[in-house]
Amino acid sequence: MSKFKKKKKGMPAVNTASLPDIVFMLLFFFMVTTTMRETELVIDSPRLPSATEVKKLEHKSLVSTIYVGKPKDEKYGTSYNRIQLNDKIATPEDIPAFIYNERSKRAEEEVPYMTTSIKADRESNVGVITDIRLKLRDVNALKISYSASKSSE
Amino acid sequence: MARRENPEINAGSMADIAFLLLIFFLVTTTMNVDSGVSKKLSEKPPPNYEPPIIKKKNIFEVNINRKNELMVEDERMxxxxxxxxxMKFIDNGGGVGKPGEDGTPGQPCDYCQGEKSESSSDHPNKAVISVQSDRGTEYGTYIAVQNELLKAYRELRDRLCRQRYNMSFTELEEAYKDDKNNEDLKKKVEDIKKAYPQIISDAEPTSAQ
Known part of the structure; x- marks a missing residue:
């Protein structure tokens, strides 16, 4: 009976219909976890020092960042001690204005919880860090965090 | 004429499009969480403020020179x-601690395991670590020194916490973070923090010229 004759079949192709689903799932994961860099660095990306006793910075919206490092543009010199605020090279004298500006963006009751994160290159000098610290103290921005990468022992 | 079926849209290239997007986000993603050595600055002193006199034996002096060399209590290290x-300095416990806020006289340190030497610190809550660096000191070295000092405190706190509550201080803090309203845990955290308060002060740096 020809009706029940077995047809010869090759290997069935693997069904790839769900491949897009898998890829989309991954896609959404990365879309959600991505944080785009807000400020463009005009200094070379600081090589952070490493430390073991680091704490995670919580409440990212309450963190204002000061960068210290070597400027990309030669006209600002080649030392590792230039300060970047927002997206410009600045001097320590500009820090109070920067902090006031950051504060004005947040609600008043959040101001005491604001943290200043100092991202400095490991070859920067303590002198410039001290200048920053004194300026921060002048405007009562007392919570600071020296940005460092976590090293395991 | 044969009836034509509605032609299906070919979804074969959907995966390619999704992959393209996926790769874009893969490349731009930065997963690192911001972390750092946190520190609280002291408030600006009023103009005619006189710093309290601290006995020399209660100060642990750490000097970092501009060549990133370390001098601790007048010796190279x-x-x-x-x-x-x-740790030896903080945990010495040679005398009595600070008097309580309600006027009770200071107690000797009953949890310290140090040498109780006369010439070192009286009590962990009196022991001050002073870090003096030069303006030319490298930031990396400075952070490394701060890190070592924090590690010393961490180890002492861990030890005491194991003794009293049978878990390390890190675990206790984690537990408290997960359960902020737990008064019992809060009291424990504060108890340990009070037993070994972190007193690290930054002295005005020496200038190179």
């Missing part, structure tokens, strides 16, 4: 020995 030295 390697970074790896700093933690031991700091």
């Amino acid at each position: 390697q970074l790896k020995d700093l933690k031991e030295a700091a």
Whole structure:
């Protein structure tokens, strides 16, 4: 009976219909976890020092960042001690204005919880860090965090 | 004429499009969480403020010169020995602590396991670590020194916490973070923090010229 004759079949192709689903799932994961860099660095990306006793910075919206490092543009010199605020090279004298500006963006009751994160290159000098610290103290921005990468022992 | 079926849209290239997007986000993603050595600055003193007089034996002086060399209590030291030295100093407990806020006289340190030497610190809550660096000191070294000092405190707190509550201080803090309203945990965290308060002060740096 020809009706029940077995047809010869090759290997069935693997069904790839769900491949897009898998890829989309991954896609959404990365879309959600991505944080785009807000400020463009005009200094070379600081090589952070490493430390073991680091704490995670919580409440990212309450963190204002000061960068210290070597400027990309030669006209600002080649030392590792230039300060970047927002997206410009600045001097320590500009820090109070920067902090006031950051504060004005947040609600008043959040101001005491604001943290200043100092991202400095490991070859920067303590002198410039001290200048920053004194300026921060002048405007009562007392919570600071020296940005460092976590090293395991 | 044969009836034509509605032609299906070919979804074969959907995966390619999704992959393209996926790769874009893969490349731009930065997963690192911001972390750092946190520190609280002291408030600006009023103009005619006179610093309190602290006995020399209660100050642990750490000097970093512009060549990133370490001098601790007038002796040269390697970074790896700093933690031991700091722990020994903090945990000495040679005298009585600060008087309580309600006027109770200071108590001797009953949990310290140090040498109780006369010439070192009286009590962990009186022991001050003063870090003096030069303006030319490298930031990396400065952070490494701070890190070692914090490690010393961490180790002492861990030890005391194990003794009293049978878990390390890190675990206790984690537990408290997960359960902020737990008064019992809060009291424990504060108890340990009060027993070994972190008193690290930054002295005005010396200038190079």
